[in-house]
Amino acid sequence: MDILVCIKQVPETNEVEVDEKTGVLKRDGIDSKMNPYDLYAIETALQLKEEQGGRVTVLTMGPPQAEEIIREGFMMGADAGYILSDRRFAGADTLATGYTLASGVKKIGEFDLLICGMQTTDGDTAQVGPAIAEILQIPHVAYVNKIEGVTETNLTVQKDMADSIERVEVSFPALITVTKEVNQPRLPSFKRKLETRDWEIKMLTLDDFADRKEEHYGLKGSPTQVERIFPPESNVEKTTWEGSGEELAGLIYNKLKEMKFV
């Protein structure tokens, strides 16, 4: 079974703050890590490979530094890794990101199954997985929280639908996005680290793709435009009460009564 997992590098913390006056994001350091949901995606792929045999490839679109997360994928057990890196990919929204990743997939080869995390911790849209599936014209199942069974031609999974759990079967080629309930990702192994240290990570640019039209990638290929970024607003009119426990309880009680909650 040939499986491809899409992984993204995200900031270590999302505790960014916006300076109200200047509109600048304040950040301490720029440490980054693999999007946590993508660890579950890799684990899902590795478990399927253990059952069915095959190969697991990891793929990311990002700056050359994204090599770190590809290496982490190797340390967990992935067999090959690619980075799609090109300044012309910068400024991509989810459509352009999906298009770039799908172009990369077409270039790399044929896969039975593509796996994405359910969302990222920075952009947080959950849109890239379905976008890739649409471009490749394959079915997708989002929010998979359990893999029930796999054969050479299809996969049976459970997906979380908020009010219900659905069991569905999907035939290959297909794409799934996974939640954190799907498994417990293994830790990167030190032994694998030594073994894979010299493995090559293949870099692809726009020039490697079949579609080389710049207007399909990056900012040019992005219909959405971020007009501005600002801090979450704080509230409206407010009343503050201070005093003894007794006084405060009385003030709350009177207000609740006035508002007919008691």
Next chain:
Amino acid sequence: MSLLSVDYIKCNLCQKCVEACPFAAIDVIDDKIEFNEACKVCKICIKQCPEGAISLAETNQKSVNKDEYTGVLVFAEQVEGEVHPVTYELIGKGKELADKLGQDVNAVLIGHGFDKQAENILGYGVNNVYVYDQPELAHYRVEPYAAVLEDCIQKFKPTIILVGATSIGRSLAPRISTRFKTGLTADCTVLDVKENTDLIQIRPAFGGNIMAQIITPKHRPQMATVRYKVMTAPAEVENPTGKIVICSVDGSKLSSGVSVLQVTKKPQVDSIVDADVIIAAGRGVREEKDMKMLFELAELLNGKLAVTRPLIENGWGSYHQQIGLSGRSVRPKLIITVGISGSVQFVAGMKNAECIFAINSDPTASIFNVAHYGIVGDLYEVLPRLIEQVKEGGTIDAL
């Protein structure tokens, strides 16, 4: 080629832009400012540059003819015949936007074996409900649902499409936006519309730590998803005048690689999402046994008990009681937060509550920024007396 261009005559390499960039997307290479792939074109560097040396390169995207697209289309989500209540909230917002533009708001209902669902939707004041009732659509499967929505968009050419950010909506909407090569903004908390029909979409990102205002200036339809309980459902209208329009697509377009084997309803948990009154407990509560006190207050006010994430981690509550970004969004008439600091992640899930009381002993706690009534005090002093008072009833003279 670069998205942002630097005027190298003006640039004095002060590197303020390098420091200001939240995405570490600016490097100095060979004494020149260069943008790398991490650039999100947030334009913060443009504002920060004291020399005014950075500007946005034109992308030369061609614009569609916006006049060909009119009206707001709401995706009326249903599962097993039950219309998801987010649908009505989207209709409420959709009407507001449509009124501003002097256009219609319509809904599309997809499934099989409907009886009164379309009439119920008309009751919320839409102009038309487009109903696709075909056996292949009995369960949500992405390709047939996408084929139907595509058909509806081709026929009616809406300028704005609103979809609930539910598991179905978040799976279907990106499929459609990609098919039409248009923009989709996720989890919008504020929507407004410009005169030129551009939809202003505001959404949180980075775990709610920042807000982004996003537009789709050159493509149509413009698509947005909105979480349940973020917008307000409109009152039902007395004499609905809207029409039900029966539509269908050729069965050959409804094949799918997915088959639904079984649908199991989750056991109905007592949900905080629909509660009118919520008492929310945070880490200011010192011991598990003290939760009893909060539970008692919740009972007295006919409310539900909710918690912050650390309490879930302590095992003092279950996940469906968690409010916040990684929990539930709530919009009760009244919420009383007790011993909660007011982290952005928590606030993201409750700031739309109609009335917020916050009890916290620290006057600088950020929960007071969102509270309508801030009570600076020790919860162990306030709550027992409040509970006593509610039990006693009566009125207390003005304090």
